[in-house]
Amino acid sequence: MTTMTAPARTRSAPIEKAVARPSRPRRTEGIYYAFLLPSLILFTLAITLPAVIGIFFSFTNSIGFSDWEFVGFINYIAMFSDPAILQSYLFTFGFAAITVVLVNVLAFLLAVGLTAQIRLKTALRTVFVIPMVISGIIIAYVFNFLFSNSLPLFGQATGIGWLSESILANPDLAWIAIVIVTAWQAIPGTLLIYIAGLLAIPGDVYEAADIDGAGKRQQLLRITLPLVAGYVVINVILGFKNFLNAYDVIVGLTNGGPGTSTRSVAMTIVTGFTGGDYAYQMANATIFFLVVVVISVLQLRLTRGRNEI
Amino acid sequence: MTVQPALVVEGIDAELTLETNKPRRVSRRGRVGGERKNWPLTIVLLLLAVTVIVPIYVTLTTAFKTQAQAVDGNAFSLPAPFSVDGFVTAWNLTNFPSAFLVSVLITAASVAGTVILGAFASYAIARNWEHRLFKWSFFYLLAAMFIPFPVLALPQIQLTGLAGLDNPVGVTLLHIMFQLSFSVLLFTAFLRSIPLELEESARIDGATTWQTFWKLIFPLLAPMSATVAIFAFLASWNDYMLPSLITSDPALQTLPVVQSIFQTQFSNNYNVSFASYLMAMAPAIIVYLFTQRWVMEGVTQGAVKG
Numbered sequence: 270m271t272t273m274t275a276p277a278r279t280r281s282a283p284i285e286k287a288v289a290r291p292s293r294p295r296r297t298e299g300i301y302y303a304f305l306l307p308s309l310i311l312f313t314l315a316i317t318l319p320a321v322i323g324i325f326f327s328f329t330n331s332i333g334f335s336d337w338e339f340v341g342f343i344n345y346i347a348m349f350s351d352p353a354i355l356q357s358y359l360f361t362f363g364f365a366a367i368t369v370v371l372v373n374v375l376a377f378l379l380a381v382g383l384t385a386q387i388r389l390k391t392a393l394r395t396v397f398v399i400p401m402v403i404s405g406i407i408i409a410y411v412f413n414f415l416f417s418n419s420l421p422l423f424g425q426a427t428g429i430g431w432l433s434e435s436i437l438a439n440p441d442l443a444w445i446a447i448v449i450v451t452a453w454q455a456i457p458g459t460l461l462i463y464i465a466g467l468l469a470i471p472g473d474v475y476e477a478a479d480i481d482g483a484g485k486r487q488q489l490l491r492i493t494l495p496l497v498a499g500y501v502v503i504n505v506i507l508g509f510k511n512f513l514n515a516y517d518v519i520v521g522l523t524n525g526g527p528g529t530s531t532r533s534v535a536m537t538i539v540t541g542f543t544g545g546d547y548a549y550q551m552a553n554a555t556i557f558f559l560v561v562v563v564i565s566v567l568q569l570r571l572t573r574g575r576n577e578i
Numbered sequence: 579m580t581v582q583p584a585l586v587v588e589g590i591d592a593e594l595t596l597e598t599n600k601p602r603r604v605s606r607r608g609r610v611g612g613e614r615k616n617w618p619l620t621i622v623l624l625l626l627a628v629t630v631i632v633p634i635y636v637t638l639t640t641a642f643k644t645q646a647q648a649v650d651g652n653a654f655s656l657p658a659p660f661s662v663d664g665f666v667t668a669w670n671l672t673n674f675p676s677a678f679l680v681s682v683l684i685t686a687a688s689v690a691g692t693v694i695l696g697a698f699a700s701y702a703i704a705r706n707w708e709h710r711l712f713k714w715s716f717f718y719l720l721a722a723m724f725i726p727f728p729v730l731a732l733p734q735i736q737l738t739g740l741a742g743l744d745n746p747v748g749v750t751l752l753h754i755m756f757q758l759s760f761s762v763l764l765f766t767a768f769l770r771s772i773p774l775e776l777e778e779s780a781r782i783d784g785a786t787t788w789q790t791f792w793k794l795i796f797p798l799l800a801p802m803s804a805t806v807a808i809f810a811f812l813a814s815w816n817d818y819m820l821p822s823l824i825t826s827d828p829a830l831q832t833l834p835v836v837q838s839i840f841q842t843q844f845s846n847n848y849n850v851s852f853a854s855y856l857m858a859m860a861p862a863i864i865v866y867l868f869t870q871r872w873v874m875e876g877v878t879q880g881a882v883k884g
Contacts, residue, residue: 304702319733404816465878535728
């Protein structure tokens with residue numbers, strides 16, 4: 270951003286104005302305010318206001334309607350000893366961590382394959398990107414059918430015990446289904462970013478490696494991987510943030526069950542609307558927001574530090 | 579499978595745009611010399627592509643089965659006999675025309691709103707960067723990228739209810755606002771790369787800022803608008819959480835939301851539910867096949883600029 274500001278500053282004034290008014294800053298034309306204000310006002314009403322209201326009510330005992338009073342930090346204190354909330358954080362972060370690793374490893378390998386000298390390259394790329402354009406909840410319903418009907422049939426036929434019943438009904442295995450479907454949907458976006466990264470590597474680097482006698486595997490680990498490190502950072506940060514917000518896929522697969530074993534933080538927060546603990550779940554939402562911001566910043570810091578070394 | 583020709587043509591297009599001006603392409607070819615295409619790798623990738631195709635194949639075949647065949651659990655069999663009963667029943671059960679129309683209207687308005695509001699705001703910001711209000715507005719609008727919807731969900735449900743916006747209009751507004759950060763980010767970066775001399779000459783010819791924007795800037799923004807529009811389209815068309823929570827009248831729900839009817843009732847009429855899923859996912863897949871060049875470029879640009 271900072272590198273871009275300098276030319277804008279010196280060149281943005283129309284010529285006649287620059288002549289007439291050599292001293293800057295020049296006055297901004299009214300119409301620019303008209304361009305900006307609709308977005309600014311709507312954004313404030315739709316995003317900022319709810320955020321402020323939410324934080325405000327997290328310090329009350331409101332149930333979403335009727336009277337309320339301030340209760341200080343009680344909601345926040347109660348949260349930290351609430352097994353339902355702690356479990357949802359544990360599940361959400363565990364799920365996000367596993368999914369982000371799985372998605373990035375698979376997407377990276379696919380990207381390497383799809384940028385190599387292969388046949389049907391364009392058709393294959395087209396196919397691999399399709400999951401990105403399908404609604405999460407609908408594909409979750411489709412997988413729901415496969416996991417609860419087709420996979421058990423396969424399990425019974427082959428005699429694999431744990432597969433002969435729906436894994437969605439098993440509190441210990443249901444999360445695997447959620448990881449699979451989330452990964453299925455998230456790989457295309459990640460893959461496209463890796464393809465861009467791989468195509469940006471100049472070919473002579475590989476020529477030099479060839480001459481030095483480096484094998485394919487060594488080239489992949491010692492050249493390709495370090496050179497796409499920046500793209501790994503982008504994918505990990507974007508992916509982790511998205512997976513923390515998991516909602517649609519889980520609703521379509523398990524709806525948080527069996528019991529509450531796959532209930533994400535987002536789902537827990539939403540229960541505040543029907544469950545009568547509006548203020549309490551707003552405290553949850555506030556903490557969740559802070560956690561997401563802190564993690565994003567930390568990830569940026571950590572990965573940046575490593576790149577510089 | 580009937581889309582194969584279009585698919586290949588579009589694909590080649592994408593290939594060209596993704597790889598033009600990439601020096602590696604030339605030098606790599608030089609490096610491998612007469613080396614043949616890698617067939618084993620191609621076969622591995624084809625096998626992996628099956629994992630993408632399977633759920634779509636199952637949706638397609640199950641949708642055309644009779645109910646008797648659909649419940650046998652064998653997802654991979656072909657429809658025998660071939661039946662469109664599922665589509666007829668699904669059409670009526672979900673009130674498809676209504677849900678489709680609501681989805682189309684929300685998506686169209688969200689796309690138009692995201693592109694126009696985003697372009698307006700970005701133009702103002704990019705050309706007045708030295709003014710504090712505009713500069714800070716940029717970071718202010720960008721901050722929403724860090725705010726997940728679940729965090730805002732409860733107050734937004736409450737506020738839209740109070741404002742009488744617990745309907746598709748409210749959903750559209752929120753969709754636009756959640757997409758605004760990303761579109762402002764892309765548009766602003768692009769606007770900074772447009773040489774100012776172009777605008778200056780238009781102004782010397784007497785064009786006002788309003789005219790300059792519509793006659794010069796907005797057309798120049800077209801490629802970026804396409805990217806922004808596709809993301810807005812996918813986000814809006816496929817969204818479940820926001821409309822399901824915001825819209826209070828079930829008759830005004832979108833396509834993804836009305837599918838939940840098959841989880842609570844009619845849960846064994848798989849041919850019906852899969853016909854319904856197919857009708858809901860097909861439009862996005864078709865749009866993708868025709869616009870994949872921009873989809874692929876868009877993801878890349880979004881990531882690099884972001």
